[in-house]
Amino acid sequence: MTKPALTLYLAAPRGFCAGVDRAIKIVEMALEKWGAPVFVRHEIVHNKFVVDGLRDKGAVFVEELAECPDDRPVIFSAHGVPKSVPSAAQARNMIYVDATCPLVSKVHIEAQRHADNGLQMIMIGHAGHPETVGTMGQLPEGEVLLVETPDDVATIEVRDADRLAYVTQTTLSVDDTADIVAALKARFPAIVGPHKEDICYATTNRQEAVKAMAPKCDAILVVGAPNSSNSKRLVEVGARAGCTYAQLVQRADDIDWRALEGITSIGITAGASAPEVLINEVVDAFSARFDVTQTLVETAQENVEFKVPRILRQAS
Numbered sequence: 001m002t003k004p005a006l007t008l009y010l011a012a013p014r015g016f017c018a019g020v021d022r023a024i025k026i027v028e029m030a031l032e033k034w035g036a037p038v039f040v041r042h043e044i045v046h047n048k049f050v051v052d053g054l055r056d057k058g059a060v061f062v063e064e065l066a067e068c069p070d071d072r073p074v075i076f077s078a079h080g081v082p083k084s085v086p087s088a089a090q091a092r093n094m095i096y097v098d099a100t101c102p103l104v105s106k107v108h109i110e111a112q113r114h115a116d117n118g119l120q121m122i123m124i125g126h127a128g129h130p131e132t133v134g135t136m137g138q139l140p141e142g143e144v145l146l147v148e149t150p151d152d153v154a155t156i157e158v159r160d161a162d163r164l165a166y167v168t169q170t171t172l173s174v175d176d177t178a179d180i181v182a183a184l185k186a187r188f189p190a191i192v193g194p195h196k197e198d199i200c201y202a203t204t205n206r207q208e209a210v211k212a213m214a215p216k217c218d219a220i221l222v223v224g225a226p227n228s229s230n231s232k233r234l235v236e237v238g239a240r241a242g243c244t245y246a247q248l249v250q251r252a253d254d255i256d257w258r259a260l261e262g263i264t265s266i267g268i269t270a271g272a273s274a275p276e277v278l279i280n281e282v283v284d285a286f287s288a289r290f291d292v293t294q295t296l297v298e299t300a301q302e303n304v305e306f307k308v309p310r311i312l313r314q315a316s
């Protein structure tokens with residue numbers, strides 16, 4: 001039986017970013033340096049496949065530092081942690097390695113600098129996301145106000161409208177964030193913010209590639225985890241850029257083939273925490289069912305790389 005023809009658009013950039021790559025390397029190097037078990041506070045990156053692979057090598061994933069013994073190393077995830085977490089590890093004389101992405105650490109430093117200058121902080125982010133919790137936790141509880149939507153901006157109560165600054169989560173939708181920043185500037189004209197919002201290069205580039213791909217696609221699949229903020233944003237961006245069917249899939253098994261009946265084009269991308277092996281699995285699943293012509297939709301090239309912390313580069 002002849003297979004139906006399908007144009008498969010593959011977004012570039014897609015998948016792993018430099019912060020995720022570094023965080024995974026940190027766990028692997030820690031396991032090599034100290035042996036198993038190495039504890040990891042929170043999923044090192046939001047991807048089950050990655051977490052399961054590291055667990056098989058001897059990493060133990062926990063949600064709180066209190067669950068870790070004093071005498072084993074602990075790693076903090078790429079999303080960042082409140083200041084209280086490294087302080088508690090220090091107080092217990094634990095060996096810890098901070099795998100917070102340097103681009104998240106940069107936001108932490110910004111928030112602290114604004115607070116040191118006497119400005120009240122507003123964070124644009126998603127309530128409960130570990131990165132938001134970590135960034136808000138750079139300052140004492142209650143000091144950072146959270147806004148998630150332009151409507152929130154209308155109702156927040158600030159100490160002094162002329163003494164405000166904002167930071168953002170790194171993995172937000174570029175367009176949604178622009179609307180929230182516009183609302184903040186309209187209500188608080190003196191508010192201070194980053195020159196460019198804090199959304200990182202990887203989030204921005206992956207969203208741009210999806211926007212370029214979406215108008216050509218009958219459907220878009222984003223390979224990523226349901227708790228991955230940047231993956232979920234890619235689904236939204238795809239839908240908003242004109243593709244009526246945009247879905248998140250963790251692996252090829254999640255593909256709803258019935259919903260894709262009759263398509264002649266598909267766009268595939270992946271969130272920053274999804275490994276290429278899972279993208280290949282999804283591409284292969286299409287090749288098994290369709291006569292695929294693959295086209296790369298490349299909107300940027302990336303060559304960012306972050307060093308692992310010195311403690312892992314030193315000999316034991």
Ligand code: SF4
Nearest residue numbers: 017019020101170200
């Ligand atoms: S998505 Fe951006 S901020 Fe998050 S780990 Fe990757 S590079 Fe860092």
